[in-house]
Amino acid sequence: MSEGQEDKRIPIFVDGEEVKVNPGTNLIEAVAQAGKEVPHYCYHPKLSVVGNCRMCLVEMGMPGRDRATGEPMLEEDGSPKIMWVPKPVIACATNAAPGMHVKTESPVVKECREGVMEFLLVNHPLDCPICDQAGECRLQEFATDYGRGYSRFIEQKNVKPKRTRLGPRVMLDDERCILCSRCIRFCEEVAEDPVLGFIDRGSYTTLTAFPGRELANNYSLNTVDICPVGALTSTDFRFKMRVWFLKETDSVDTESSVGCNTVVGSREGKIYRITPRRNDHVNDTWMPDSGRTLYKQVEAENRLTGYSIDGKPCAPDEAMSLAASLLKGHRVAIVGSGRLSVEEQYLLRLARETLGGGAPTFLVGRTGEGDGKLLSADRNPNTRGALLSGLVDTLPKEDLHDLAHLIADGAVDTLLVAGEDLTEAGVTREQLKRVQIVYMGTHHNDTSSVAKVEIPLLAVFEKSGTFVNQQFRVQKFAQAVPGPKGVLFGLSNFTRLLDALGGTARIAPSPANVWTAMSRDVPEFADLRFEDIPRTGTVVDDARFAELPFVEGPGLHFEPKRAEAAADA
């Protein structure tokens, strides 16, 4: 809290220990700030409070005041007398009040939790050996904390449908459902596509999609993430791998300029799933379904996995030196990509400067319809990175007709292409055949097939670096899996090309070293080191680009600065 600002936080006492919380904080969050946990199922920090699981019962009391005089009531030892509420209250629906006392570990609270757990487990199947949630299941966790260890229930367990298809990507196992209603609230409040509801009563209550509707919106897999048990499962990840084997790596969603924070789950170099990572400034705890399957590109059939000259495999150094001799002294144009990391874009800029600095540089724009949430109109994850790193100074067009004209006029005879397929951007194969192409990219395509030199690049999951999202937030991503065998690691492809071109700046191929160089060249990055960028990213100054007509419309945690852009969207 800075000087002059009034501290509005209020003191509460969790098991006798004082913590200061913001007014309006509920007791689950308040207790969390005291470093303790109130077990809960239905409460989710980004959804409305319903209070139907009853797991978060705690004891609560306020310091007493004498009704006649209004004086605080005191115990014999002079401490304030706490008037405990006779019955436990649910922590999720109780807001902190000044001086409030909470007991989270008393015998009554423990008994409440044990009772709730016993009821929840009455009809819960013993599916843990086959359940995908095992290992990250709240029911499993709290059953070890508050469960009885054996069942007193001797009647037949309820039978419910085990394989209900709720939508193309979500399967429901009704027996496992504990009726927390998180998924129903998510569809209503966040996805704004209310298709789920409960039918029947009591222990027959069943989650289902409305007749004739299915859970098909682009945010449906978030229901799987927030399901505290294994009732909702992803058809893509179902029965593929147990979660305790997965190594979790922080990454960033590359499908649009929103840059949802993600966690990549991999085992032994193979990626199994992508889930959202909480970032209250960008994506809360959500991400679109479309970004979760991007890992499949890593093992795609057409993956470029080796260096080649005229289609014949060669050593990396041969490819680099031939690329350098093709580029030096020719009329070169550079095609970069909004999908490269900031570091790669900056190294590409250094390559251009080494070549004399005059080479026209293009970027391929990708736009789609923004959904007003976590999928923006700009489908390049790093357009702003290209602007900041100085690779380009205008927004990219969707087609490369300008480049096609330069080729047709003979003003360009060599192309350095990094990560784009030019034939998709309006340059014909005939035009490409008239020039020498040095292709750097992750996959084979029509451009690489006519290229003189092919240099394989690493996919986003195979390298570390940064992207700059629509808020001008610099976000780090880390390497989850090793790259294909034989491909140079990290930024080596770019730094070695730079060395082969005779660049004076010799940079070690790690993001941290590139950032050291970049912080000298880019004013916005002047005080920033790669190591200092926090997990949730850091926003840099966008004043230099305030006049550019960015295409994004409003989204979650994002308002476009230019009113026209908002009107267009």
Next chain:
Amino acid sequence: MATKVVERKPLSLAERTYLPQIVSGLRVTMKNMFKPPVTLEYPDERPDIPPGYRGVPTLVKDPNGREKCVSCQLCEFVCPPKAIRITPAEIPEDAETAHVEKAPEEFEINMLRCIYCGLCQEVCPEEAIFLQDIFSVTGTSREELVFKKDKLYALGGTLPDSHYKWEKKKSAERAGNPHH
């Protein structure tokens, strides 16, 4: 250093003839000559394996012939030398055991790595893996000693089941929900 002189008794007449010693020695020889032998003519004869013996880990089926492993991968997780490798798969919906939902597509135990500790048997929630009485494993290549699923089932055979957990589940499913 003090020296202690040990006094030696002179030998008696019987001892000096050595005859009592020879006779008592021969008595032991004779006794063992007519007792049944304690050694085995391995490999023609095989020893009795006591219960609880930890031999080669095997996969077993229940008396109804259902494969018990549901590929929960706990044995893979607990295995100290990382000898076990499971590829899980979904049981197709039209199969008879579709209600079990999950079964191993491939189950490999690398017998060159296995240390016969028995943790896999101890951790298995479905009682599907047992270290039985096979103690002699030989092979001529490394590949041969990576036991695949069919070999593990052939070695394991069928063991009695005291739970029939999944059969109970299926009968409950057939009985259905009294509400509907």
